[in-house]
Every structure is written in structure tokens, then in C-alpha cells.
Amino acid sequence: MQRGKISFGKIQLSINQSLDGPNAGANEKVNDSGSSGVGGFKKMDKQQMIRQIEDVAEDFESQHLKEVMGISGFGRKAAQVFDINEQIAKAKITHPVVEKKREVPEQEQEDVIGPLPPAALEDTERHNSDEATNKVKDSDDESTSDEDSDDEQSLSKRIPYTHEVQMQHGSRAVLALAGDPSGARLVSGSIDYDMCFWDFVGMDSSMRSFRQLQPCENHPIRALQYSVTGEMILVISGNAQAKVLDRDGFEKLECCKGDQYISDMSRTKGHVAQLTSGCWHPFNREQFLTAALDGTLRIWQGLKAKEQVQVIKTRAMGGLRTNASSCNFNRDATLIAAGCVDGSIQTWDTRKMFVNTTHCVRGAHQKGSEITSIVFSYMGLQLATRSNDETMKLWDLRQFKQPLHTWSNLYSRYDSTDCCFSPDDRLLVTGESLPKNQAEANLYFYSTKTFQEVQRTPVSNSHVVKTLWHPKLNQLFVSCGNGTIKCLYDEKRSIRGATLCVVKTHRKRQQMEMVGVSQIITPHALPLFRQEKSRSSRKKMEKARMDPVKSKRPDLPITSGQGGRVASSGGTLSSYVIRNLGLSKRVDDDQDPREAILKYAKDAAENPYWIAPAYKDTQPKAIFSEKLPTDRDEPPIKKPMTEADN
Template sequence: MDEFDEDAFNKFFPSSFGKQSKSVDVDSQIDRSKRVDISVAKLESNKPTTATEPTGSGDEKKDSNDDSDNDSSDDSDDDDDEFPVSHELVLKSHERAVTSMTVDPSGARLITGSTDCTLKLHDFASMTPSTLRAFKSVDPSAQKSSAAQDTHPVNFVAFNALSPSHVLAIPATSKPRILSRDGEVLTEFVKGDPYLRDLHLTKGHVSEVTCGAWSPSNLNLCATAGTDSTIRIWDANSGRSQKEVIVHKSRAAGSAGRTKITAIAWGSPKQGGADILVGAALDGSLAMWGGNGPYTRPSGEIKDAHARDTWTSGLDISSDGRLVITRGGDDTIKLWDTRKFKTPVTTVTHASTSSRYPTSNIQFSPSSANVITGSETGHLHILNPATLRPELVTPVTPGSPLITVLWHEKLNQILTGSANAETHVLYNPTMSTKGAATVMSKAPKLRHVDDVIMTTDLSQGLSGDSVVVGSNGVPHYSSSTWSSRHPEVGLTASGRSRDPRRPYQPAQTPFSKTNPDDKHIRDNIPLSSRLDEDPREALLKYAEKAEKDPIYTRAYKETQPTAIFAELSDEEEKGPEKKKPRR
């Protein structure tokens, strides 16, 4: 007789009956998000060429390059532990290129802006591996008083580090806005008078605003810069007029003293010290002011920081306030020292994407130990700030330009936005906390049987029109293509909300619970006996009573004359009067 296999028997017959809870293998779920191609060979990648080389002989440089050739494969294995890029989470919330993004200081909420003219709000706490989507879509350029919605691409969006409930949103208009963390408009900055030549006298920007920044030391102040050659400092609680106006006077020939401000950065040393406000312009200049004023003239200015008429899209200040990094449209990245603000410390060659995507940025890591930026080929470049040579080049969206990057300090995760409308969250399960690591450690959300039509393929969704709620709370409709790519808006076929945070509330009607008979309807539903009554007959039966005893016209009964009508027989019919012939 065969031996009794107790393990197989216990596996076949459950130990209990009823609804069984399925355990989730978190490790295998995280392993599925592991990236295959972490790094590429540094010499084969889009490697910058140093313009200002460090001191040393040519033989030493050659030897160092040879060493990098031999050790490139060994370094790529160590990069997984050094940088949080081993795993990734992909969000497909937008239709077009992702141009800007921001995460609140706690790392709980992510807001992304795009050229599809919308802001997408994501909560890491409400997302699961099967529900990677935004819970709200906001149009930051929607007008409160206008019924026609004019939409504009999003140039900049940023949480206030000192007050996470405020978000600075800059669409491609002359009126930036302060939004709440839920996308509601708190303050709208006014547009200035375009007919005033002196820009000091206008109450706001007179043309498109390109970039902005929050004050690192005052939670109520923010700065915006635009194509009107001004940087304006605002009080976030009042949008009727700015507090300070910095008019940048261009020295380039033929510019008439005006140029476009392409990027600004407002930084403060973590160990304490004076704030620094830096701005880059289209004429190639780079200017620096004291963050607390006065703003009458810059404390340092470089006339030819980058090539003239090239868009310097990337600008950032290190955490100690001593270094400034710029990424110009002349295919260069330059490092500047604020204490010797005349010539760059280091210059390297790096292909620019600002001609197609003016919001391409560059950023220091939270500790300023590295510099991150994207490339035209869709690779993420992690650079050494001393030499600006790549320490890691990893493909994120190969073939699609990488536009915006963000390294969050608390999460220790790198977020990227690409031209193919994808947002990638790079993380490491051992180094990163919360954010994408929390999402991938959750069990996939169980879906209702009626949601199969929508959830079979999340990229297709349901056809038909959907509703987008503007920042002013006014919904407006869009095409079915938008609806198919935004499954978080509207209802499913069964009437359930697509918002993962909103519970299902069925519509309650008198006939929803039972099918009552006629007696129950007559006894419990008022005026149910008049359902089959003709309303004309119901009114005419009171005609005689109204004529004998008028309630509302009784005061005029004695004063109104009696109407006299001509009496006509049934055979006579009064025809139209004939016109007299003209003599």
C-alpha cells in the first residue's frame, strides 16, 4: 500500500472554510519591479567632455581613462548599492510630456505637470501595484469667470518646503497661482499693464511666466520670472501686487535692455547664512542677488555665462549655498562658485533638450554629493559635482528625452519625467523609505466583477466622454481618448467611482429595495393618485368656481369694465380686411 502523503492531503483540503485571505509575497512582488539594465558603459554613453580639466599631466589623464575602461563593469555592480536606482515604479497618468514635478516634504503626495495642460495628483498611500494612477486631475489655467476654458501647458509646479499645504503652479500664462495640496486655487497673481514701459510700475507680469521658486526662509514668499525680463517676489497670501520687482537689464546689443528670464533658483545654506537668489537669462547672462534684498542691483553678474540666445533651462544651488550648477542650451553644464562669481569652476559638454523642452532641469542631490540630470537619449546621468563626470548613466526611457528629474531627501528616491508621458520612480528597497517601496509592498487591490470591462486593459479604459475638474471647481468635457487614459475620473459601468479613495454609494430610491403593489403606493407615496390624471382637466374643473369667487382679482371686480365682443353666427366668418385701392 502506498504511503499516505499528509502534506499533499493538507494542501488539497483547506484547514478552514469560508472566505480565505490570500497572503502576498512581498519579496517576489518587489523583485518584479527590479530593473534589468541598471547602468551602461560610461564611455559608450553620452559622456560629457571636460572643458576645464583638473591639474595634472596628460599621462595621468590617460591612465585614469584606462582605469575607467577596466573598471567600468566592476563599478556598475556597485552602483546598485550606492544610488537608489535598482527598482522602478512607472506611472502613466498624462497624455503628453511630463514637464515638471514636485513631492511634498513628507513624501506622501506627488504632483506632476505636463504639456497636456493638467496637473495630476498622486497619493502613494492610496496606490497599490494594480492601481498606479492619479486620484485627481486639475487644470491650473482654468478661469473662474470665463465659461470657455483656455488651457495652457504647465511650466513649473513646486510644494512649499516650509508650508506643505501650498503649491506654486505656473502655467504658460502671465498669472501664476497658489494652490492647495488638493488642487484648489488659494491665490491668483494679477497680470500687469502691458502698456506701461517702466516694468517697476506694473503690478504683475505682463507676459508668460517661465519659472518660479519658494523662499527657503520665509514661508509666505515666492519668486516668479518671465519673458518680460523681470523677477517678481510675491506674498503667497495676496495676489493683487508683488512685493518686489527685479528688472534685469540686458547688456546684449539689439536687446533694448530686455531679455527673457529662463530659470531662477532660491537657496539658503543648511548650516545657516544669507539667502541667495540666482537667475539665468536668454542673453546668456547669469546674475546673483541677496535673497533678503536689496534688489536694486545684482551682487554678482556674468555677462557670457552661456551662449547668447540659448535657453538655459537648468539652475540649482547646493545645500551649503556655495556652488551653483547651470545647464545651458549651448550643450554645456557649468559649475560656479558664489565666492568667486566670475569664471566657471568646471565646464563639461552635455547635449541639451531645452530647445524642444524648455523646462529641462538639473539638480543637486539632497546632500550635494551628486548632480542629476536627464539626456536627449532618455538616460539619467548622475554626475560628480567636482568634475561633472558621470558616476552612473542608467537608461530610464530609451529613445525618449528625459525632461525633469527630482531626488527626494526623505524618500531617497529619484523621480523622472519623460517626453513619452511616463513618470518613473527609481528606488532601492534597502535604501529607500515609503513612496514606491510602500506601494510595492502592498497587496494588489481586488476588483469588483463589474469592473472587468474597464480593468481588463487599463491603457484602453472605457469609451465615451469624461469630465475634468478645473482648479476653479468647474467641470469641462474632453474626448474619449482622454477618458481611456484616465481611468480615475468618472464612474465604472456598474456605477462605482473610479477614485480608489471613495467608497461605493448606491443611489437609493423608493423602488430600489422592493417592488410594491398599488395599495402600498397609494398609502405611502403622497400625490400618487394623480399620476394618471390629466392636468388640463384638473385645472378646468375649478374654472366655474374661480369665476364666481375670484381670490386674487377680487379687488378689481368693481373697477374693471365689462368686455364687449362682437357676436357672430356660426355661418359668418370674419375675414381679413381688404386694403383700399391706392388712387
Template sequence: MSESESDDYQVEAPPLSKDDPMRSFLPISFGQKTKEANIAAQIEQTRRQVEPVRPVASKHFDSDVDSDGDSDDSGSSKDEERFPVSHEVVLKTHERVVTSVALDPAGARMITGSLDCTLKLHDFAAMTPTTLRAFKSVDPWETKKSAKSSESHPIQHVEFSRASGSVFLCVTAHPQAKIMSRDGETLTEFVKGDMYLRDMNNTKGHVGEISTGTWHPSDPNTCVTAGSDSTLRIWDINNKRSQKQVIAFKSKALGCAGRTRMTAVAWGTAAQGNSPVLVAAALDGSLVMYGGNGPFTRPTAEVREAHRADTWTGGVDISSDGRMVLTRGGDGLIKLWDTRKFKEPLIKVEHPATSDRFPMTNIRYSPNSSSIITGSASGHLHILNPGNLRPELVTPVTPGVPLIVVDWHPKLNQIITGSANAETHILYSPNISSRGALEVMSRAPKKRHVDDNPDFTMDQSAGISGDSIITPGAMPGNKRGGVTASGKSRDPMRPQVQQITPFMRSQPDEKHISENIPLSRMLHEDPREALLKYADVAKKDPMFTNAWKSTQPVTQFAELSDEEGEEGPDKKKLKR
């Protein structure tokens, strides 16, 4: 529900006495008569008007299940009880395509990333039916912007840590990933590797754009990132100077010289006491699987032609028991794999791909792996059966606009989607969902007092409120604005702003040097004085010449007169 559709807030006016003549000019009743909010009516306003579609079974390959698609009239009511799709709340906080959505484990905070290079932070506890907006907008690279150069990168992937949700992984179209706090502050910025090294095992970070990343299923301090330099790098978030381990994938496809882009990665939980599973997809169509706890020298299984080469496999997910792997490729196929027989897919079905325009389109298991959700190019949400990949429910979310990312929160039991029209939809059901969007719509609309209107309480000429406290000399007219010809401010109390010259833009600041360059304090030391500290020690206890100390010959220099020294040797005459 947008802000324009929910303007039924109550305006509180100053009370009037019974004999006040102003009462004759006021209506008897205005707006909402009671102070109680009609919660049921608010929730009913968010009911989706579209009817879910029960489609005919799509074309299957290599499936032993029959393809008869039965549909009955009672199916829609049963689906509403099974899936939280009966109601929705729409958030319009971005300006471009929503590429990633993430919720913390408690379901209290939601973060969305977009191609507009910003992160939007939403807090369900602070939103009401009339204030559906983000409380903070963050640009991860805002601190590196200068006066004449703006460094911003599209958001590729955001994901909260699985343990506490106090931090989240932010992946942008840049070789350096970031670990940020839940309030949007940068805590760790991983180092960038040396692009001139051929062996990727010797670089301390990615040398190309990072595609995506994810967290370790049990270790809250470990994450993995997949980059265009044909590597997967496992990081310890407490050490930003170098990765923990490097998995260099060597492609066997023709014409790629052993390198390819890593497009997707998933780190699944252990299956019945076994080690976790790490699965990654590459641009050459390969699908590789590693043991989640290492060693990562060789993959435990590899499929060379899992999807068509040179198509972006943007969706990889692992079931909750760690046995099944789900992939969605840019070739228009969804495939189901078994980790115990990781050679051929169990089932593969056709599904319209959106990877040609939006390669970050994903596919996800439901919290208990009882369903599979993904979007489509037509703007429909597809809920598939995990056993045969048949669509159990197809419902339009943004008709005609591609649905890019989806997520299903386990505690809220709500589905969050991000679309190409910059909208974020939260699908829920009042019967089976809890908190989240349901809690937002269960609150009373925010009351607005007549004094909240700045047109009535602000001095439009001065731009200040009537009850504000003004210190001496704080009025705008008392300050001498502008700058002189030399660039200094006319205001004597204002410090001079340092000018940004081309030389200064190319030089890092002292804080960056001290934090990221080892032994940077030696730049301020005199090398001659530093060496002379050890002159007496070297003379008393020589380390390298101690063996021939007693037999060391005495150096004798030839004695030259002043005239010979000035004349010097005869120089050869130049031929003309």
C-alpha cells in the same frame, strides 16, 4: 509597473455549500490560492531589466582632474547600494510631455504637470500595485472657461512649499502664477501687470509669460517668479494685488534693447549664517546673483556670457550649503560656479541639450549635494559627481525618448523623472528607499468582488443598480427633456440656463469685479445723490472759498424777455 502587467488580483465569489451541485461546474482552484500577498514577488516584478552603464569620462574643459575612466565588474552592485535605481514604478497618467514633477516635504503626495494643460495629483497612501493612477486631475484655468472659449495653458513648473507642503506654486504659460492647495484648489491668483507701461518697476505684476518660479528657502509666504518681461518678481502669497519687490534685469547684449527673457531661477539656503542666494539665468546668456534677503537694486555678481546667447538655460540649482551653483544651458554645456568667485566657472562639461524642443529640462542636486542628476535627449538618467561633473552612473529610463525633468526626494530617497512620452518613472531601491513607491508595492493587490462588475449588477437599459433607491419622478422617462423654441427647458422643475451672448463674454462677473477692482461698489451709487450729501456741509463750512467768504460778489444775471429769449441772437447767413 503598468496596470496591464499586474493583473494578479483575487476575485471573491459567493461561498457555496458542500452539497451544492454548482461545485461540479467550478474548478478546484482559481487564481491565487492563498489570501496572503507575496510582497517580495511584487517588488521583484518592478526590478529594472536594464543594466546601468558606467560610461567613459566625457570631454572636460578647464578641469584639473585627469580623464581616465576606470570601470570594474563590481561597480554596478556598488551603484545599486549608493543610488536608488534598481527598481521602478511607471505612471501613465498624462497624454503629452511631462514638464514638471513635485513632491511635498513628507513625501505623501506627488503632483505632475504636462503640456496637456492638466495637473495630476497622486497619493501614495491610496495606490496599490493594481491601481497606479492619479486620484484627481486639475486644470488650473478651468474656472475661466466659457461655453465657446477654452482658456488652458501648458504647465511650466509646479513646486510645493518647503515648510509644510500645504500649498504649491503653479506656473503656466501665462502672466499670472497661482498658489494652489494640495487638493488642487486655487487659493491665490497673482495680478497681471499693465502691458502699456514701459518701466517694469511700475507694473503690479508680470506683463509676459512666466517661465518658472521657486520658493524662499525659509519664508513659507514668499516666492519668486521669472518672466519674459525681463523681471524677477517676489510675491507675498497673502497679497495677490501687487508683487512685494521687482527685480528688473537690464540686458547688456546687443540688439535686445535692454530686455531679455528670464529662463530659470533658484533660491538657495544661507551658507554658514550668511544671507540666502538668489541666482537667475537669462536668454541672452547672462547669469546674475543677488543677496537672497535684498536689497535687489543691483546684483552682487553678474556673468554676461555664462552660456551662449539665444539658448535657453533651463536648469539652475544651488547646493545645500549655498556655495556652489549649477547651470545647464541650451548650448550643450553643464557648468559649476562658486558663489565666492562668481566670474569664471570652475568646471564645464559637454552634455547633449534638449532645450531646443523642451526648454524646461532641469538639473538638480541630490538632497545632501553628494550627487547631481539630470536627463538627456536619449532618455538616460545621468548621475554626476559634484566635484568634477563626471558621470558616475548612466542608466536608461525611457530609451530613445528625451528625459525632461528629474527630482530626488530627501525623505523617500527616490528619484522621480518625467519624459516626453507622457510617462512618470519613480526609481527606488528596497534597501535604501523608504515609503513612496516601496510602500505602494508592499501592499496587497486590491481585491475585486464579483459584485464590483457593473455588467452583473446594473440594469443596462436604465443605467441604475438593482439595490438603488429611486425617488418618485426620478426615472429618466418621467422627465420631459429638451427645450422649447424660445430656449426654455420643458422640465418645469429645472431652472433656466442663462444664455452666453458675445456681450456677456466680454463683461466680467460681479464676483470678479468686487474682488479685484477697488471701489467697485461705487458703480451702483447715484453720483448726484452722493454729492448732494455734502451740499449742506460745503455751504456751512466752505473749504476752498472760506478766504473770501465775506467779500464774495453776488452773481447777477441779465433779465431777458420771453420774446428775446426765443428769438436769440442773429445768425449769420450761410454762403451758398
């Protein structure tokens, strides 16, 4: 490659370290051979200058390629951190059009022609590297400070409550609520025995359920939960027998009932009292846990099981029996926790025998008030309990003797009021029942780190019973005491679920248009052209009823014969045999035999042939006794007794 002749012009750069005499600020002319005047640069040949310029150009190309491709550390001098554009701007020989990235004061903006000396390059690179390091430190400090402020201030922004959709279950309180793990369906159970299925993909803006049934006859639905695969639903009712339904509501299993006359509850095959709570195994799709008022928790395995697999007994302070009002598995199924009526929290390790408890906190809540909900966090290190003593407590499993925090003044009227964690475990959510002097019931959001109230959202003018924060949909489902289900969501943070239904407009049924035909009455018209009179629907139905073809009248029953209808052979076996053998003519089995005989009576009296001629002369005359007409009230005349009778 041939290069043209390179000439260097006037240099206006004051660098003390690179100059040799007292004439440091003088302008020197550099000739083509690279020699300098008095106090000029060090001697540099033409090849070195060309090499330096090529290096600068290559650095600029590599920097541009790095910015385009997004590759850090690209090029020959990628280890050094400096602004190559600023150096090229100073050396405007090869690229005089490039703009400076760093703003330079006006007194320093002087035209620099020619390559920079090595000392100046080192100073510039050092200065640029220091600036880049400071920028990185500043950005790190800003990001950490932003994260710290984001932790405290953005918790309320994470709550999906900007929009609201209402679903009507019925007129009574909705006690149970469960969501499909995939977020496609929702089921709800009420105190009026009904269970509704909601499909977000098939619903429109009217928000109507596609199926409603009563799985447990006359028992309220207390708890519902989908299995880990979403194929089956566990139904906990006021009955002693839990049921398992499939996704469409068809029954797959009904747990057997135990013998209530056996005092040892471990000897029975099932619960003998009303169920209070139940849940599925976190990763075993055929195992579930139930709790009842008989003082036991039972583990069931399989859909064809005749009895439970394990029986866990809850004990009070003195070893007496106490009932469990709520139960749950932790995320890895190593612990089973139960909240009891006596206010205690008891846990068992599933890898050991269920004889002794792993954790037992007596007096966790007020004695005699049910612990309505016990929930593990997603990380598995914390436990939240909700009770009817108007409190909610947060526990740490590593220090399980005392609660981390207690929230009070949370009025609860139902024994199924629950609480739940947010998907990131930063928030704890619960609802309250409607007090007397309050217009609306609220939904409370508390921070699990600072224990402060983050948000208070009014939901309904009735009680708040169940709260479900779906982790995949990022939507809140709240069941109320007036039979409604509220869905809270955020357009930016929530996906699928209720957002699919809102955009679908509800289409009304098309009204059928009836065209009335005017009837012309022509009384003197011919029968061929005469129109039939318009009759009411009732008269038309009565007329069609009289027609055996239109009414599809069945065959009339046979009045004579035995053994049912025989097609054309009569009603008896003998007539059937005679007709088939051809020994007689057609026999009318439907005719009365008395009428058939009396038909020949007159002919037999006038023309006797068999019996009468033989006994004509000797046959006595028949004398029939005639009964004298007497009163009905008179007794019959007795025959007088004679001597012969004696």
C-alpha cells in the same frame, strides 16, 4: 574570610632580570614561609603573595565587568592597557580554566605556577600596551583607507536605481514635477494642461493618481513646487498669472496681471508676459518668486496681495532688457539667482536693494539659448546650471568667474529640462532628450569632486524632462516626454514613497452576478395570477414617464388668473377677497367668461325679464347687412360721386 593554606609548586620561567646567580635556569622549591633557595626569587612574605593574587583576581573581574557593560577605563588599573586574561592564564592558581586570547608558540606554552615577579609583570604590561597601540593604529589606517576607497567606489552604490515603478500621467510630455517635503505626495503638470495628484499612502500597485484637474484652463503647466510646509502648491503656467493651490487642488490665490501698455515694468502690478519659472521662499511659507518674458522677476508676499512686493529687472550687456528663463533662492534665502536668455547668470542679495547685481557672469552659456535650470547645492557653496546649448556647468560661489567644470553633449529639446544635486551634494544628476539615432534616453550621474561620470542609466524610449531626487525618500522621480513618470528606488536605502505602493495588490472590482428568472407564459390564467409581460427597459421607462407619481411630475401651470397660484381662493385678488368675506358663493375663476355669459343667452331670448319687455313695442328690428359673394381678385365697387358730395 578564612583562606586555606597556599602552596607553590614547580616554577618553570626563565627571566634573567629577576634571578641572582649563575643558577638562573634551575628549578627552585619555595617553602610556605616564602624563602627561596640558591638563586631564587627575592624574599616575599605570605601576605604579599596573597595581596598580589587578590589584585590579579580583582583585575580579572573588573575586565569582565568592563566587557559586559561596555565601559572603558573601568577598575583600579584601567589606565594601563594590557591583556589580563593572558596573565591569568599564566597564573593558573586561582583561575586555571581561562583560555589565552593571544596565540603563543608551542615552545613557549609552559605551565606557569605561582605569581609573576614584578619585573615580568612590567615587561608583559609594556608588551601588551605596545600591541594594543599598534592595533589601534592599524585599525585607524584601515578605516581611513576604507573611507578613501569608499568615497570613490561607493558613489554608484548610493544611487537608488535598482528597482523601477512607472506612473502614467497622460500621453503628452510632463513638464513639471514636485514632491511634498514630507514625501507623502507628488504633483505633476503636463503640456496638455492637466495637473495630477499622487498619494503614496493611498495608492496601490496600479499607481493611479487620485485627482486630475486643469488649474490654468488652456495653458500648459511649466513649473510646480510645494511650499516649505507642504500646505500650498505654486503653479507656473504659460499664462501671465501665477496661481497658488492648496494640497487638495483648490485655488487660494491668483496673481494679478499688469498693464501691458505701460513701458516701465516696475509701475505695473504684475507680469504682462508669459511666465517661465517660479519658486517658494526657503522658510517663509507665504512668499514666492516668479520670472516672466517681460524682463522682470517679482516677489509676492501673502495670499491676499493685490500686487507684488519687489520688482527685479534683468539687464543685458548694454543695459537693455533681457528675459529670465529660470530663477531660484539659495538655502538661506540671502541670494536670488536668475539664468537669462542671453546666456548670463545674475544674482542679487536680498538684504540690499535690487538695483545692482551681486554676481554677474556674462557668457556663462551660449547666447540665445535658454538656461533651463539653475540650482543651488544643499551646502550653498556651489551652483549648477543647465542650458539648451547641450551643456551643464558647475560653479563655485567663492570663485564665480569661471565654472569648476563643464559637461557637454547633453542634448536638450525642452526649455524646462533641469538638473539636481544629490542629498549629500556628492552627485549631480541631469537627463537628456532622445537623439535621433538613439534607442533610449539616459540619466547621467556626475561626481561633484572628481567631475567624472559615475553612472549612466537608461530611463525611457522618450525624452527626459524633469529629475527630482527626494532627500527624505531617497528616490528618483523622472518625467518623460511620452507622459510617463518613472520612480527609481533601492529596497535597502529608500524608505516609504513608492515602496509603500508596490506591496499593495490592485483589487479588481467584483463582478455582479445576475440570476436569470425564467418566465412561464400562461395566457388563460386568472388576472390575479397572471404575470406581467417582460418589457424592455425603454418601454418601462416610457410607462413610468406617463405615470405622474413615478415620474414626479410637477404641478401644471394655471391657465387663468394673475400673480401665480393661490391655493383655494381663485386667481385674482377680488375673488380672494369676496370668498374670504363670504359675500358670494364659490367663484370658478378657471371658467371662460364668454362661455359663462353665453350659457344664459338662450334663456334670455325666450324669457326676457329686464330689458326686452320695456322696449318690446319700440325696439326696431335689427337688419344685418349681408356681403355679396364676389371674387377676391376684383376690386371693391366704388360709390359713384354725386352732386351732394361736391
